[in-house]
Amino acid sequence: MSVRVPSMSVLPPVRRDRVIAQLPQCYSKKAAVQTKDEFNFKVKTACQEQRTGTVGFKIAKVIVVGDLAVGKTCLINRFCKDAFDKNYKATIGVDFEMERFEVLGVPFSLQLWDTAGQERFKCIASTYYRGAQTIIIVFDVNDVASLGHARQWLEDALKENDPTNVQLFLVGTKKDLSSPAQYSQIEQDATKLAEEIKAEYWALSSLTGENVKEFFFRVASLAFEVNVLAEIEKSGSRHIGDVISECTAVHC
Numbered sequence: 001m002s003v004r005v006p007s008m009s010v011l012p013p014v015r016r017d018r019v020i021a022q023l024p025q026c027y028s029k030k031a032a033v034q035t036k037d038e039f040n041f042k043v044k045t046a047c048q049e050q051r052t053g054t055v056g057f058k059i060a061k062v063i064v065v066g067d068l069a070v071g072k073t074c075l076i077n078r079f080c081k082d083a084f085d086k087n088y089k090a091t092i093g094v095d096f097e098m099e100r101f102e103v104l105g106v107p108f109s110l111q112l113w114d115t116a117g118q119e120r121f122k123c124i125a126s127t128y129y130r131g132a133q134t135i136i137i138v139f140d141v142n143d144v145a146s147l148g149h150a151r152q153w154l155e156d157a158l159k160e161n162d163p164t165n166v167q168l169f170l171v172g173t174k175k176d177l178s179s180p181a182q183y184s185q186i187e188q189d190a191t192k193l194a195e196e197i198k199a200e201y202w203a204l205s206s207l208t209g210e211n212v213k214e215f216f217f218r219v220a221s222l223a224f225e226v227n228v229l230a231e232i233e234k235s236g237s238r239h240i241g242d243v244i245s246e247c248t249a250v251h252c
Ligand SMILES: Nc1nc2c(ncn2[C@@H]2O[C@H](COP(=O)(O)OP(=O)(O)OP(=O)(O)O)[C@@H](O)[C@H]2O)c(=O)[nH]1
Pocket: 066, 067, 068, 069, 070, 071, 072, 073, 074, 075, 085, 086, 087, 088, 089, 090, 091, 092, 115, 116, 117, 118, 173, 174, 175, 176, 177, 204, 205, 206, 207, 208
């Protein structure tokens, strides 16, 4: 009697609306992680030649932090479930969602950690910060104080992570509630802060869905690029190592 061994093919195919073929553009060139129009050439070639190593099995950890009630949970729910709840239900500790993408033909997943903004749950939430590849700091574009607290959220998140190895995003939510004049005022401050902390700035609305998909596609794409580049570098140094050991073997 033969036994069927479950394999990776058991996973359902990636949803058609999670397929990324082009590099999604930044929100504002003034505050962007990078402003290129296309995916890195080396990354594209590696994907075409299926030289992406373990990236296809990778799950990048993304943490979402920020003041209470700024809209972190709504942002994740709009993207992952296409749902919006107008009633506030505080996150207790943490929650997480998995999202599977296909970037340049390679499977790639994000694990989105939704953390609590309320002071009394912060202690539990911060134990989940470690190992993040991406940190998303959320503020409410109608609440200047929540932008003012962004630096503190970043500082706390970086205590658990290597600052040189994370990608940062500063995200203003509830854009639907602000008038153009109010919005442009806070945008100036937010862009300035994003430049200072080297984060990419985005503004969006989970109620209308404006920019939500674009934002997460950008997050997934930039995290993917970094992972593929690291894989290329790793295999490059492996080759160099191989050559050296061969040389030693023949005493050259
Ligand atoms: N109008 C509008 N309301 C929003 C938007 N995003 C969130 N809200 C509302 O803001 C409130 C708080 O949203 P949550 O997503 O629960 O906030 P949170 O940041 O997860 O809060 P904590 O879990 O306590 O840290 C809820 O009443 C939401 O309906 C938005 O884009 N537009």
